[in-house]
Amino acid sequence: MRFKRHAFSIVATFVVAATPAGASGSGGAVDAEWVAALKSGATAELAVLLERGADPDVATSNGKTGLMLASQKPDAGLAEALVAAGADVNARNNNGGTALMYAAMVDDPTVTELLIRAGANVEIKAKLGWTALLVAAVKGHSGPTRSLLAAGADVNGRDAYGWTALMRAVNGGHVDVVAMLLENDAVSLDATQETGATALHIAAARGYDQIAAMLVERGADTSLRDQSQRTASEVASEAGFAGLSAMLADALGRQRSHARSDSG
Numbered sequence: 001m002r003f004k005r006h007a008f009s010i011v012a013t014f015v016v017a018a019t020p021a022g023a024s025g026s027g028g029a030v031d032a033e034w035v036a037a038l039k040s041g042a043t044a045e046l047a048v049l050l051e052r053g054a055d056p057d058v059a060t061s062n063g064k065t066g067l068m069l070a071s072q073k074p075d076a077g078l079a080e081a082l083v084a085a086g087a088d089v090n091a092r093n094n095n096g097g098t099a100l101m102y103a104a105m106v107d108d109p110t111v112t113e114l115l116i117r118a119g120a121n122v123e124i125k126a127k128l129g130w131t132a133l134l135v136a137a138v139k140g141h142s143g144p145t146r147s148l149l150a151a152g153a154d155v156n157g158r159d160a161y162g163w164t165a166l167m168r169a170v171n172g173g174h175v176d177v178v179a180m181l182l183e184n185d186a187v188s189l190d191a192t193q194e195t196g197a198t199a200l201h202i203a204a205a206r207g208y209d210q211i212a213a214m215l216v217e218r219g220a221d222t223s224l225r226d227q228s229q230r231t232a233s234e235v236a237s238e239a240g241f242a243g244l245s246a247m248l249a250d251a252l253g254r255q256r257s258h259a260r261s262d263s264g
Contacts, residue, residue, distance in 0.1 A: 063093030096126035109143035140174030196227035
């Protein structure tokens with residue numbers, strides 16, 4: 001069973017846009033220097049220009065701002081200075097990406113938390129439905145994931161392909177992030193994506209024994225079938241993971257036994 005690779009490639013394409021020439025802003029020499037610094041990734045130069053009175057929201061022609069660059073590096077000092085100067089924490093690049101999404105691509109929650117305190121909207125979606133939580137999950141970054149969940153990010157938010165943060169973390173084999181998401185009482189264990197697969201189907205296809213066991217222990221339904229009418233056990237068997245298939249088949253038997261007992 002193969003799943004389409006709408007993972008980091010999509011994040012790179014639709015969240016972290018390239019930086020072509022040109023700018024959006026009021027114009028002037030300082031703005032031109034600001035854009036040049038943005039294009040070269042020179043955060044130290046941006047800090048100097050900010051002190052000279054540069055507009056913190058001047059962006060490249062694709063909408064990338066200084067706060068996005070500071071979040072991507074990450075440079076917490078510059079990010080804090082930009083916020084203090086009135087930078088728009090919810091500005092979006094031409095692909096809908098925000099500074100919070102850039103911050104989620106780095107496994108350091110410092111800037112993520114700074115942006116949240118400054119009023120960053122955790123539910124903004126970029127093209128193809130990417131949120132900051134989905135970005136953190138696909139990258140396997142536990143720090144930003146924890147901060148975003150604490151700020152109320154929708155644990156069951158979906159991208160354009162129906163994938164949730166749990167599915168993305170499972171697909172990447174990110175055990176720590178999976179565990180964190182499973183601790184959330186609202187998490188949907190049995191949500192399905194575009195092919196009808198659940199997080200358990202995805203774990204089975206990847207041969208992730210530990211993650212599959214975590215999902216089963218948390219209560220994932222082992223009887224659910226994907227669009228090809230396969231249970232997670234059957235998916236694991238087709239993928240050549242006999243031990244995992246047997247474990248899931250056993251779990252399915254236990255769940256059916258419990259269901260019969262409950263109904264009796």
